[in-house]
Amino acid sequence: MFEGLSNRLGEVFDRLKKRGALSESDVNEALREVRIALLEADVALPVVKDFINSVKERAIGAEVVKSITPGQMVVKIVHDHLVELLGGTVQTLDLVAAAPVVVMMVGLQGSGKTTSTAKIAKRLAERDRKKVLMASLDVARPAAQEQLAVLGRQVSVATLPIVAGQQPVEIAKRALVMAKTEGYDVLMLDTAGRLSIDDALMLEVEAVRDATQPAETLLVADAMTGQDAVNTARIFNERVGLSGIVLTRIDGDARGGAALAMRSVTGKPIKLLGTGEKMDALEDFHPDRIAGRILGMGDVVSLVEKAVATIDQEEAEKLAAKMQKGTFDLDDFLSQLRQLKKWAAWAA
Ligand SMILES: Nc1nc2c(ncn2[C@@H]2O[C@H](COP(=O)(O)OP(=O)(O)O)[C@@H](O)[C@H]2O)c(=O)[nH]1
Numbered sequence: 001m002f003e004g005l006s007n008r009l010g011e012v013f014d015r016l017k018k019r020g021a022l023s024e025s026d027v028n029e030a031l032r033e034v035r036i037a038l039l040e041a042d043v044a045l046p047v048v049k050d051f052i053n054s055v056k057e058r059a060i061g062a063e064v065v066k067s068i069t070p071g072q073m074v075v076k077i078v079h080d081h082l083v084e085l086l087g088g089t090v091q092t093l094d095l096v097a098a099a100p101v102v103v104m105m106v107g108l109q110g111s112g113k114t115t116s117t118a119k120i121a122k123r124l125a126e127r128d129r130k131k132v133l134m135a136s137l138d139v140a141r142p143a144a145q146e147q148l149a150v151l152g153r154q155v156s157v158a159t160l161p162i163v164a165g166q167q168p169v170e171i172a173k174r175a176l177v178m179a180k181t182e183g184y185d186v187l188m189l190d191t192a193g194r195l196s197i198d199d200a201l202m203l204e205v206e207a208v209r210d211a212t213q214p215a216e217t218l219l220v221a222d223a224m225t226g227q228d229a230v231n232t233a234r235i236f237n238e239r240v241g242l243s244g245i246v247l248t249r250i251d252g253d254a255r256g257g258a259a260l261a262m263r264s265v266t267g268k269p270i271k272l273l274g275t276g277e278k279m280d281a282l283e284d285f286h287p288d289r290i291a292g293r294i295l296g297m298g299d300v301v302s303l304v305e306k307a308v309a310t311i312d313q314e315e316a317e318k319l320a321a322k323m324q325k326g327t328f329d330l331d332d333f334l335s336q337l338r339q340l341k342k343w344a345a346w347a348a
């Protein structure tokens with residue numbers, strides 16, 4: 001995914017890179033293209049507006065470091081804002097709680113809940129050496145519980161024995177008892193989905209939540225469904241309260257908009273990506289890598305970072321020399337303050 005956006009922005013920035021100085025109208029022109037690209041990538045309009053406005057604020061009148069072009073500077077500013085929009089840093093599962101730690105998986109039917117449950121369980125068991133129990137609460141589809149049991153055998157993770165006729169909350173409570181008495185570290189609950197959001201689904205998920213107090217409530221959303229996935233995330237977050245999002249099928253040709261909008265619409269981080277049907281097709285969500293992929297310009301970004309670091313280093317050395325000679329004056333002090341302000345702005 002993300003290729004359309006990357007190509008589109010590539011053309012814009014190629015044009016900018018050929019220019020020496022960057023006027024306000026250049027910035028506006030570039031950002032008009034960015035705006036269209038983001039909308040075409042299926043990013044919600046309010047998200048796009050906020051993004052463009054904050055980039056504009058920084059781009060116009062931003063000091064252009066010597067040895068790079070204004071266009072490269074704009075690329076870096078757009079990149080940094082994309083990273084922010086995507087959540088800043090990697091957010092991992094937070095399983096610091098009394099065992100058994102409950103992880104509840106929610107989402108629409110077919111979004112990849114059962115698959116992701118098994119993938120996460122496999123990773124926790126193999127990489128983090130956790131003792132994991134999985135339980136399917138999906139009584140709506142006849143073979144759903146058996147599907148999880150099959151995956152459990154495949155990844156060597158225990159599943160709760162199936163008792164015919166039990167309802168989701170009963171199953172969840174039984175799973176919790178088994179997890180406690182048999183010393184499991186993590187209990188993963190794979191809830192039932194629906195084709196679309198309805199009240200019965202929400203009530204069921206709320207009841208399971210209240211009965212098990214999950215440390216993590218992860219929404220599993222299909223990236224291919226674009227704006228619908230964003231709406232699903234918003235509603236689940238309002239009704240159930242999410243701690244994170246697992247975005248699946250990013251191996252498909254989905255537009256990147258869902259990933260971009262998810263975070264700002266729900267305020268909740270994307271924690272994991274589903275990258276295929278295999279049990280190890282699971283990745284951490286790295287905002288900087290995704291932003292790099294969207295822009296397709298990682299080389300420019302690192303070039304600017306190096307240029308900024310070099311300038312800062314030169315300035316610092318000059319000042320150090322002055323201080324040694326005792327010629328450090330108020331102007332120097334001011335330039336130090338400016339430097340600090342600049343760093344603060346980059347870091348913000
Ligand atoms: N290509 C791809 N397929 C996926 C991914 N995650 C799940 N699937 C497939 O999507 C289908 C539905 O997944 P499932 O876990 O049963 O969805 P559930 O109804 O939410 O439990 C299955 O055929 C999975 O193999 C993914 O990240 N990439």
Ligand SMILES: [Mg+2]
Nearest residue numbers: 113114138144
């Ligand atoms: Mg399922």
